Amino acid sequence: MTREEIKDVILEIIADIDEEADFAQLDADAPLRDQLDLDSMDFLDIVMELRKRYKMQIPEEEYPQLATLTSCVNYLEPKLKDV
Amino acid sequence: MMNQHTEHQRIVITGVGLTAPGAANLTDFRANLLAGKSGISTIDLRYMGVHPAGLCTFAETRYRKKRENSRGTRAGCIGVYCANEALVDAGVDFSEYDRAATGVYIGLTEHGTVETENEVYNVGQYANDVNYWTHHHNPRTVLNNPAGEITMNLGITGPHYAIGAACAAGNAALIQGVQMLRLGEVDLALCGGISECVGSFGIFASFRAQGALAEHEDPTKASRPFDLDRNGIVISEGGCVFTLERLDRALARGAKIYGEITGYGMNSDARDFVLPYGPRQRQCMEMALKRAGLQPADVTILNAHATGTKQGDIEECNAIRETFAGCENTWINNTKSSIGHAMGAAGVLELAGNLPSFTDNMVHPTINLDNLDPECALPGLVANTPQQLPRVDVILNNSFGMLGINSVVIVERFVAN
Numbered sequence: 001m002t003r004e005e006i007k008d009v010i011l012e013i014i015a016d017i018d019e020e021a022d023f024a025q026l027d028a029d030a031p032l033r034d035q036l037d038l039d040s041m042d043f044l045d046i047v048m049e050l051r052k053r054y055k056m057q058i059p060e061e062e063y064p065q066l067a068t069l070t071s072c073v074n075y076l077e078p079k080l081k082d083v
Numbered sequence: 084m085m086n087q088h089t090e091h092q093r094i095v096i097t098g099v100g101l102t103a104p105g106a107a108n109l110t111d112f113r114a115n116l117l118a119g120k121s122g123i124s125t126i127d128l129r130y131m132g133v134h135p136a137g138l139c140t141f142a143e144t145r146y147r148k149k150r151e152n153s154r155g156t157r158a159g160c161i162g163v164y165c166a167n168e169a170l171v172d173a174g175v176d177f178s179e180y181d182r183a184a185t186g187v188y189i190g191l192t193e194h195g196t197v198e199t200e201n202e203v204y205n206v207g208q209y210a211n212d213v214n215y216w217t218h219h220h221n222p223r224t225v226l227n228n229p230a231g232e233i234t235m236n237l238g239i240t241g242p243h244y245a246i247g248a249a250c251a252a253g254n255a256a257l258i259q260g261v262q263m264l265r266l267g268e269v270d271l272a273l274c275g276g277i278s279e280c281v282g283s284f285g286i287f288a289s290f291r292a293q294g295a296l297a298e299h300e301d302p303t304k305a306s307r308p309f310d311l312d313r314n315g316i317v318i319s320e321g322g323c324v325f326t327l328e329r330l331d332r333a334l335a336r337g338a339k340i341y342g343e344i345t346g347y348g349m350n351s352d353a354r355d356f357v358l359p360y361g362p363r364q365r366q367c368m369e370m371a372l373k374r375a376g377l378q379p380a381d382v383t384i385l386n387a388h389a390t391g392t393k394q395g396d397i398e399e400c401n402a403i404r405e406t407f408a409g410c411e412n413t414w415i416n417n418t419k420s421s422i423g424h425a426m427g428a429a430g431v432l433e434l435a436g437n438l439p440s441f442t443d444n445m446v447h448p449t450i451n452l453d454n455l456d457p458e459c460a461l462p463g464l465v466a467n468t469p470q471q472l473p474r475v476d477v478i479l480n481n482s483f484g485m486l487g488i489n490s491v492v493i494v495e496r497f498v499a500n
Contacts, residue, residue, distance in 0.1 A: 018150050041154065044218045052215065 001080040006073045013049045017042050028069040050076075054083060090331040094261045095497060096341040097333050098173025098326035099435050100165040100275075104137030104319050104422045108168065112432075113439045115421065116447035117469050121303035122422045123317055129204065130284045135297055135305035137319025137423035138281060147236055156198060156223050157279035159232030161322035162189060166233045166273050173326040175271065179336050186269035187230045187243035188259040189324075190252030190276035192426035192484065194245065195224030197282035229277045233324075241269050249484025250388075251349070252276050253323065253430030254492045258347045260327045270332065275324035278426035282320075290316055293357065295392050306424070307451035308389035308396050308417045309459035309466075316390045317423035323431040334499075341438050342478070342494040346375025352487025359395050361402035364489050368406050368479065371491035380410040381477050382493075384446050386433045387417045388481040389459075390424050399481065400459045407463075414472070416465045417449040430482030434492060437478050441496045446470040 001009070007028075014021050014036065021036050032038060046066070050056050056079055058066070065075040099109045105122025106112035115122060126136035143152055143160055146167040152160045166187070170176075177185075202220055209215040222228065230243040242263075248255035253276025260274035280286045290296040297315040299305035306317040333340060348370030352360040372379060385403060389396040407413050418433035425432050440446060452466040480492045 020148070020150070041218060041222075048215070048217065052209075057214065 001083050003073050003077060006076050006080055007069060010046070010069060010072050013046050014038070016049070017045050026069065031067045032069060033067075054080060090334070090500070091329055092265050093330035093343060094264050094327055095330050095333050095343045096325050096438070096494065097328050097338040098169040098171075098175065099323070099341065099438065100168025100170070100172060101321070101323040101432060101435050102139040102141040102161060102164060103321045103323070103425065103432050104139060107139070107141035109435060109439065112436055113447070116418065116436050117445055119448055119450045119467060119469075120421065121306070121450065123302045123306055123319070125302045126281055128284050128287060131287045134287055135299060135302035135317045135423070136281045137317060137321065137425065139320050151236075154219065155232050156228055157282055157320070158191070158194060158229040158277045161279065161320070162229040162233045162277050162324070163236045165275060165277070165322040165324040166237060169273060169324045169326050170237070173338060175326060180271040182238055183240045184270040185239045185241040185273065186260065186263050186271070187233050187239060187241070187273045188246055188256045188263070189230040189233070189243075190246045190248060190254070190256035190427045190431070191226065191229065192249050192252055192278060193280065193286075194226055194228060196285060197279055198223045200283055200285060233273065239273075248488050248490065249486060250424065250426050250429055251482045251484040251488045251490035252427040253432070254347070254480060254482040254490035255349060257325065257327070257344065257431060257492055258349060258490065261344050261347065264327060264329055270329070272327040273324050274327055275322065276428040276431045277322040278320050278428045280320065280426050281318055287318060290318070297391055304451050306391055306420050308387070308391045308420055309400070309449060309456055309464065310452050311454040311456045313391040313393070313396065313456075315392055317419075319423035319425040321422065321425035321428040321432050323428055323435050325431065325435070340497040342441055343497045344492060345495045346371040346373075346377065346491075346493030348374065348491045350489050352489070354487055357485050359398045359483055360487060361398040363487065364399060364481070364483060365402040365406050367489040367491045368402065368481070371479065371493050375493045375495070377477060377493065379407045380412065382407070382410065382413045382479045383472065383475045384437055384440060384478045385413055385415045386437050386478065386480045387415055388483045389417050390419055396456070397458045399483070400461055403461055410463070414446045414463045414465050414470055415461050416446055418447070420450045420452070430480060430490065430492070433482070434478065434480045434494065437480070438494065440475040440478065444472050444475050446472060446475070
């Protein structure tokens with residue numbers, strides 16, 4: 001997957017969680033939770049959806065790497081390079 | 084008779100919010116009951132196939148976003164709708180009541196069965212790898228979930244919890260509310276019952292295994308208590324929440340008063356997991372009458388619990404026949420014939436359906452009574468068409484459940500001292 005495709009997947013998963021999520025003003029380098037109405041349970045929903053879609057196990061200590069859209073893409077890019 | 088309680092100890096119903104099979108407010112619910120209209124349709128359930136069931140259609144996103152409904156449970160969704168509707172109906176906006184002094188008491192027959200079954204199914208799609216088990220499982224299945232979802236939605240910071248009393252739970256939650264108000268623990272109580280159990284194949288399968296799941300080619304005729312051709316229970320979802328207040332506060336704010344809860348009783352059969360026991364039911368009715376300071380003949384309408392099982396209906400009829408012998412002005416109906424068995428919501432929904440009788444003086448009928456079982460032939464049974472009375476003063480509401488739990492609530496027409 002390309003970086004752009006990974007970004008789209010993340011936004012798609014968030015949109016499934018919150019259909020009112022507004023990405024127009026989203027700063028890709030600022031924490032997602034500060035900008036969108038997401039809490040810890042929503043964050044776990046994102047992790048679960050990645051697991052279901054790509055059979056991907058994300059260790060808890062690596063969750064901070066999913067904080068911003070850019071860091072998500074950075075973290076997922078090598079894991080999804082063959083998808 | 085002069086009420087023995089002070090106005091501070093008299094507890095009145097001032098708001099009703101409900102969703103039942105075929106109706107999402109009291110006006111429509113009452114109209115259906117008086118018209119003898121069944122709310123039963125069918126459900127096609129995983130592993131079970133198509134069966135008669137009572138399903139609810141209501142404005143699920145009127146008080147909560149779709150996102151919150153997805154995160155929570157069906158019971159929570161029903162509860163949030165009913166609680167908000169009750170508050171609107173009561174005219175309570177928390178300017179006169181403190182959210183910290185408001186209690187939420189929700190009766191449940193069971194909770195978590197639907198969510199657990201769904202999650203077991205889901206994890207089965209991933210070779211039973213529990214890494215795919217949802218983090219939502221515990222908050223969805225804790226027993227206080229439906230009541231807790233109500234408090235989160237409404238910002239109520241007083242106590243909330245579930246009352247587990249099988250199918251007597253709705254009445255039991257009402258009784259809890261009365262007690263907490265009289266103790267001064269809260270100033271406003273949101274009490275009621277909720278059922279989401281149409282989502283559980285296991286509940287259907289268990290009733291079928293017990294020989295107690297209703298079947299009929301026409302689902303609207305499947306729920307037929309007291310009829311010789313009855314063959315079991317029609318499972319329904321639903322919810323009903325009442326606002327209860329102390330009379331002095333209700334009068335001070337000019338609240339509409341549906342009725343006053345003057346009597347209640349609860350006891351246990353201490354005998355059997357599933358079979359009901361008429362003599363203990365009779366004692367329970369007598370306890371409630373005594374607490375209300377009433378004689379059996381004072382009761383205008385008795386809403387029977389009867390679910391449409393062979394033995395259960397006869398047990399209750401025996402108890403009623405003995406308790407109300409010679410009571411010529413007591414009329415008996417059964418609301419499950421119209422809406423099926425809404426489990427934890429049954430007691431409160433059935434009471435709600437009868438409450439407008441204080442205004443219209445009508446007794447809604449037991450429907451689908453085509454071939455009366457002689458053992459259920461009670462004098463005063465209102466069958467198939469409504470009964471107009473000169474005046475309705477007292478409603479007695481029976482609600483019984485598995486493990487031998489019995490509950491009776493008596494509501495009287497409100498009369499100021």
